[in-house]
Amino acid sequence: DAKTTQPPSMDCAEGRAANLPCNHSTISGNEYVYWYRQIHSQGPQYIIHGLKNNETNEMASLIITEDRKSSTLILPHATLRDTAVYYCIVRVPGGGADGLTFGKGTHLIIQP
Amino acid sequence: EAGVVQSPRYKIIEKKQPVAFWCNPISGHNTLYWYLQNLGQGPELLIRYENEEAVDDSQLPKDRFSAERLKGVDSTLKIQPAELGDSAVYLCASSLDTAASTDTQYFGPGTRLTVL
Numbered sequence: 001d002a003k004t005t006q007p008p009s010m011d012c013a014e015g016r017a018a019n020l021p022c023n024h025s026t027i028s029g030n031e032y033v034y035w036y037r038q039i040h041s042q043g044p045q046y047i048i049h050g051l052k053n054n055e056t057n058e059m060a061s062l063i064i065t066e067d068r069k070s071s072t073l074i075l076p077h078a079t080l081r082d083t084a085v086y087y088c089i090v091r092v093p094g095g096g097a098d099g100l101t102f103g104k105g106t107h108l109i110i111q112p
Numbered sequence: 113e114a115g116v117v118q119s120p121r122y123k124i125i126e127k128k129q130p131v132a133f134w135c136n137p138i139s140g141h142n143t144l145y146w147y148l149q150n151l152g153q154g155p156e157l158l159i160r161y162e163n164e165e166a167v168d169d170s171q172l173p174k175d176r177f178s179a180e181r182l183k184g185v186d187s188t189l190k191i192q193p194a195e196l197g198d199s200a201v202y203l204c205a206s207s208l209d210t211a212a213s214t215d216t217q218y219f220g221p222g223t224r225l226t227v228l
Contacts, residue, residue, distance in 0.1 A: 043116070043203050043219025044155065087154055094212030099145055099168070102154025 004088045009107040018075040022088030025069045035073045037084040083110045116220035124226045130192035133223045137206030147203040199227045
């Protein structure tokens with residue numbers, strides 16, 4: 001899997017949009033961008049994934065640049081419960097079903 | 113629908129003692145994963161099962177770690193004997209299968225192991 005680069009930490013005010021960047025400059029054509037988050041003392045939780053088009057679900061939006069070398073996860077109205085470590089992962093879905101390769105992620109802290 | 117269940121949530125043992133962790137995946141999920149998470153790091157894959165078959169155990173330290181998934185449902189991860197460096201969180205995850213559209217992994221809460 002291609003490697004990703006994320007800032008180690010970010011702050012965001014409650015109620016504002018949280019924008020989490022991820023660089024994946026060596027991503028391959030068949031690799032998707034996945035986002036997971038891990039709230040303290042819990043297991044990682046799937047958020048969203050995409051190939052090249054922007055994606056949105058009930059949790060977040062994913063914006064992937066046209067060259068696919070970077071992406072941004074957007075939490076539109078952050079709440080205190082969104083405080084967590086967010087992991088950006090690139091992988092081929094179903095590609096041998098390899099385990100997820102996690103980096104250190106971004107520790108997002110939502111400030112009241 | 114119940115999520116991935118793990119027990120115990122916490123375990124404290126002395127070094128050289130054996131320890132076992134149990135995981136019950138989401139009902140109907142054929143693929144099961146065990147991950148290790150050290151403090152401040154992301155999870156790392158230890159072993160993956162397709163039904164009852166271990167199809168990727170290349171990262172499992174086989175001298176002291178073992179795992180089984182009898183009948184292709186529940187799974188147990190064992191360490192014998194435990195070492196100080198084994199202190200970590202052990203996470204279990206499951207996915208419906210490994211097809212591109214259904215391989216999203218769902219994680220349990222983990223077992224936090226402390227070896228004294």
